[in-house]
């Protein structure tokens with residue numbers, strides 16, 4: 318049984334930790350059951366953003382007449398879009414190839430499960446098996462679609478974001494598509510397929526689309542989607558699926574009135590949320606504690622209840638975003654594998670985790686909604702500014718009263734005038750939100766213990782100090798503590814930090 322300094326399970330954000338460990342010359346085992354690169358590269362942020370970017374361009378051109386740009390017959394070249402999307406996904410083998418060059422890294426293609434805290438068995442994809450031991454183990458196994466138990470769904474067939482970017486990838490846009498779920502996945506796919514000419518129907522359980530956004534943002538997106546001609550059914554329980562005349566038929570029931578209805582389409586995309594990838598790990602053989610939903614409980618240092626096991630990313634249930642997973646991975650890399658003294662350890666702060674949904678237009682937020690601020694006891698002041706009230710908004714063609722005149726809404730503490738939350742719906746919201754994220758992360762922060770009983774001796778000592786950090790807006794190090802959701806902004810930020818930190 319080969320012994321490693323570090324065993325890493327999962328190759329999404331975990332790669333940041335792997336890179337740090339291998340740079341220290343440690344013996345590292347990397348285990349991946351699917352494609353190297355994880356969700357973001359293979360079936361998440363990156364391929365969806367390739368599609369969304371094309372869909373956005375179509376909408377911008379179609380709406381260009383408001384600023385004097387006329388174009389006819391604007392349409393999507395699906396083959397070209399697909400080629401570009403798969404070129405990106407097909408970078409996956411190069412990630413494994415990269416690790417395979419290092420003598421101190423062994424990569425394994427297979428499913429990991431725990432024998433005990435230090436021992437991991439691998440059911441290798443080629444049918445063989447291996448068993449390893451490790452001083453430290455990192456679990457970064459992500460999540461996957463939580464398929465509802467819907468009678469007839471399996472028989473009729475369906476796609477998820479996983480199978481869509483796999484065996485079910487369509488040769489051309491669907492004629493018609495039902496989307497179950499009105500969260501970020503449902504709304505981003507709805508935007509893309511509607512722009513591609515598909516007749517889109519969304520069936521959403523909640524009374525709102527994007528229920529994690531401010532209600533005004535949800536209402537805006539609903540109106541926008543309806544304006545595009547999508548059929549949106551809110552507040553529905555999905556009941557069953559059947560097949561008729563070559564179409565898939567979804568039956569639903571209104572959650573308030575009980576009224577029943579059905580919709581039919583060529584395909585059904587199931588996007589009702591995710592569940593953590595913990596069930597294959599046999600964590601019952603370890604001291605790792607799960608919460609009621611099956612997520613691994615971690616503290617602010619990403620420690621678990623097992624002293625040699627850490628967990629990060631979607632699997633810890635703190636917020637399922639790539640920028641948050643990267644932030645946690647950077648913290649672990651800094652604390653465990655960069656030779657830094659405990660006094661300089663970093664800790665995770667989840668008070669300002671931003672979110673961006675790449676609909677058209679984009680929806681972005683950071684911090685508290687008005688309701689959340691009121692519930693926390695703040696005396697709240699709110700301010701709303703529409704795109705049409707700014708010169709740039711006018712240049713973009715927005716007039717006061719336009720149905721699609723987006724806005725920024727600020728939630729402010731009346732007493733201190735501190736910003737508690739920012740919510741933006743409109744073009745480039747993903748970029749416009751960034752100053753507010755930096756603002757919320759700036760200043761002096763005192764460590765907030767999370768799951769106080771998860772506490773290594775170092776964590777206890779740092780909590781007792783208590784550890785503080787001051788983020789000087791002028792320091793490049795401040796970038797390390799600030800999440801950056803926009804993909805290209807985050808690449809600029811990463812470059813800035815790595816350049817000056819000499820990585």
Ligand SMILES: Cc1cc2nc3c(=O)[nH]c(=O)nc-3n(C[C@H](O)[C@H](O)[C@H](O)COP(=O)(O)OP(=O)(O)OC[C@H]3O[C@@H](n4cnc5c(N)ncnc54)[C@H](O)[C@@H]3O)c2cc1C
Nearest residue numbers: 327329330350351355356361429458459630631637638639
């Ligand atoms: C369609 C879609 C669009 C998204 N768009 C965005 C976006 O625009 N912006 C954003 O911030 N976030 C987005 N997300 C969320 C983002 O992709 C995730 O938050 C992020 O990828 C999670 O990273 P991770 O490292 O925790 O897990 P993952 O990237 O999922 O990596 C986990 C890896 O572990 C492997 N694994 C699981 N179990 C085992 C096991 N037992 N043994 C071995 N290997 C195992 C899996 O195969 C997987 O490769 C999107 C997600 C989806 C589904």
Ligand SMILES: NC(=O)c1ccc[n+]([C@@H]2O[C@H](COP(=O)([O-])OP(=O)(O)OC[C@H]3O[C@@H](n4cnc5c(N)ncnc54)[C@H](O)[C@@H]3O)[C@@H](O)[C@H]2O)c1
Nearest residue numbers: 465498499500501502521522523555588589590637673674
């Ligand atoms: N741009 C981004 O950052 C981005 C993009 C896509 C996904 N993600 C992340 O990936 C995760 C998964 O996304 P998601 O949209 O699937 O999850 P979600 O949990 O955010 O939304 C799912 C929606 O489906 C609804 N729903 C649940 N069961 C249903 C049912 N049986 N019938 C109809 N509706 C049902 C819920 O009311 C909910 O609003 C999210 O947490 C999300 O944040 C992020």
